[in-house]
Amino acid sequence: AQSVAQPEDQVNVAEGNPLTVKCTYSVSGNPYLFWYVQYPNRGLQFLLKYITGDNLVKGSYGFEAEFNKSQTSFHLKKPSALVSDSALYFCAVRGSSGNTGKLIFGQGTTLQVKP
Amino acid sequence: GAGVSQSPRYKVAKRGQDVALRCDPISGHVSLFWYQQALGQGPEFLTYFQNEAQLDKSGLPSDRFFAERPEGSVSTLKIQRTQQEDSAVYLCASSLPDREAFFGQGTRLTVV
Numbered sequence: 568a569q570s571v572a573q574p575e576d577q578v579n580v581a582e583g584n585p586l587t588v589k590c591t592y593s594v595s596g597n598p599y600l601f602w603y604v605q606y607p608n609r610g611l612q613f614l615l616k617y618i619t620g621d622n623l624v625k626g627s628y629g630f631e632a633e634f635n636k637s638q639t640s641f642h643l644k645k646p647s648a649l650v651s652d653s654a655l656y657f658c659a660v661r662g663s664s665g666n667t668g669k670l671i672f673g674q675g676t677t678l679q680v681k682p
Numbered sequence: 683g684a685g686v687s688q689s690p691r692y693k694v695a696k697r698g699q700d701v702a703l704r705c706d707p708i709s710g711h712v713s714l715f716w717y718q719q720a721l722g723q724g725p726e727f728l729t730y731f732q733n734e735a736q737l738d739k740s741g742l743p744s745d746r747f748f749a750e751r752p753e754g755s756v757s758t759l760k761i762q763r764t765q766q767e768d769s770a771v772y773l774c775a776s777s778l779p780d781r782e783a784f785f786g787q788g789t790r791l792t793v794v
Contacts, residue, residue, distance in 0.1 A: 571724075601782060610686070610773060610785040611725070657724055668713055669738060670783065672724035 569594045571660050573673035580648045580680055588643040588676045590658030599661040600641040601670065602632055606654045614656075617641060628652070648680045684708075686786035688774050694792045695764045703759045703789045707776030715783060716749055716759050717773040725773055731757060764793045 570593045580586045592598055599618050603611040615626025622634045632643045641658060655677050659670040687706040695701050707714050712733055717725035718741075728747065730738040733754035742749070746765075751757040761768055771790050775783035 603785075608787070610787040611775075613782045613784065616782055659724075668777065668780070668783075669715060669727040669730055669741075670717075670725075671727070674724050675722075 569671045571658050571673040573676045575676050577677045582682050586645050586648045588656050590641045592660045594660050601659040602643050603657045604654050650680050653680045688786035688789050692790050700762045705757045705774030711776035713777045714757050715775040719771040766793050769793045
């Protein structure tokens with residue numbers, strides 16, 4: 568069965584510092600991995616995805632994520648956090664074969680960036 | 683349209699009432715998904731359409747939940763005889779085949 572784990576309910580970081588939001592996954596076959604961000608009273612916004620190729624994926628708003636197959640992880644990173652990055656972040660996985668495209672989401676991690 | 687549009691944004695229903703939630707996907711998007719997001723949780727898959735065909739309804743929690751997309755564009759999620767446990771945000775998403783999904787703002791359903 569496919570699953571995603573986000574081990575931290577909340578991550579706190581000071582503005583200007585690097586941030587990491589952790590995600591590990593379990594899926595049969597090659598994974599398709601995604602990060603979405605959710606602002607209050609807004610829908611999920613796509614940030615980035617890993618399908619194949621380079622393990623370091625760059626996305627919107629300066630975010631990037633590193634795919635690590637041996638550790639089954641896909642951590643979200645940003646070199647310098649902004650207060651406006653404060654939001655709820657979701658990691659999601661989709662199987663690569665025999666699949667309708669549905670996403671399995673983690674529980675979400677609240678990122679709090681303090682000035 | 684510019685994005686996925688869902689209506690209503692908020693719905694309050696009395697227990698036992700039927701509700702219908704609408705989703706207008708991005709024009710040309712073949713794939714359409716419905717998700718349920720309970721408070722403090724990640725979205726959970728309900729059902730998937732490819733054009734007008736409902737190819738996966740494995741996530742629908744009971745036979746009170748029904749979804750349709752008769753012309754392969756607008757979709758409606760219907761919940762019959764609503765219960766308090768149905769209170770959640772219902773998210774619709776659309777995509778091109780094998781591409782990332784774009785989500786609407788959701789409909790917040792509160793059953794009282």
